[in-house]
Amino acid sequence: MDAIQAIMTRKVQRAFSNRAVDDGQLSTIVDAGRHAMSARNLQPWRFIVIRERARLKEIGELCSTGKFVAEAPSAVAVLKDLGNTRWADVDCAQAVQNMADAAWALGLGTCWVGNFDAQKISAILGVPDGWSIFTILPFGYADSKKPPEARPLKARGEVVFQERFGQ
Numbered sequence: 001m002d003a004i005q006a007i008m009t010r011k012v013q014r015a016f017s018n019r020a021v022d023d024g025q026l027s028t029i030v031d032a033g034r035h036a037m038s039a040r041n042l043q044p045w046r047f048i049v050i051r052e053r054a055r056l057k058e059i060g061e062l063c064s065t066g067k068f069v070a071e072a073p074s075a076v077a078v079l080k081d082l083g084n085t086r087w088a089d090v091d092c093a094q095a096v097q098n099m100a101d102a103a104w105a106l107g108l109g110t111c112w113v114g115n116f117d118a119q120k121i122s123a124i125l126g127v128p129d130g131w132s133i134f135t136i137l138p139f140g141y142a143d144s145k146k147p148p149e150a151r152p153l154k155a156r157g158e159v160v161f162q163e164r165f166g167q
């Protein structure tokens with residue numbers, strides 16, 4: 001799948017089959033994150049690849065809006081450099097989008113998890129001082145019984161203008 005097709009068709013995926021994701025795919029996904037733009041090229045991120053079933057389950061239980069992490073065959077924790085307060089959130093978000101698009105191009109899905117017990121998950125992952133958990137991204141193949149659903153997009157005319165606002 002080419003980049004445009006991946007970007008235009010990607011959907012969040014919250015249900016996963018138990019089919020394994022191989023190391024090469026995860027490494028490509030993380031590399032897509034590493035290649036995101038970042039302000040002043042500071043790359044204020046770290047990525048922890050998680051594959052151990054018990055650890056995924058434990059972390060999933062600590063994600064109040066991402067319990068599905070517990071059922072995914074893999075996940076990547078995206079960590080943010082707390083010393084970089086100006087743009088780190090934006091930079092990390094771009095890494096997340098790259099990873100989601102790359103995963104989709106490889107036939108895999110993910111979903112951003114926005115709410116979780118950062119303190120407990122940091123302890124599980126051994127996150128050192130100076131870093132915080134930005135998000136947890138589960139990665140896996142879709143569960144054929146619960147495939148990702150297309151979301152309603154705002155109409156083009158509502159969000160895209162030519163030359164001046166509203167035009």
Ligand SMILES: Cc1cc2nc3c(=O)[nH]c(=O)nc-3n(C[C@H](O)[C@H](O)[C@H](O)COP(=O)(O)O)c2cc1C
Pocket residue numbers: 010011012014065066111112113114115149150151
């Ligand atoms: C910053 C952010 C936080 C999100 N947090 C959650 C979340 O905690 N749980 C969840 O199920 N989906 C979460 N999502 C996924 C959105 O609900 C989803 O991207 C949106 O409905 C559009 O669907 P699409 O990505 O398939 O286009 C989050 C997305 C973003 C960008």
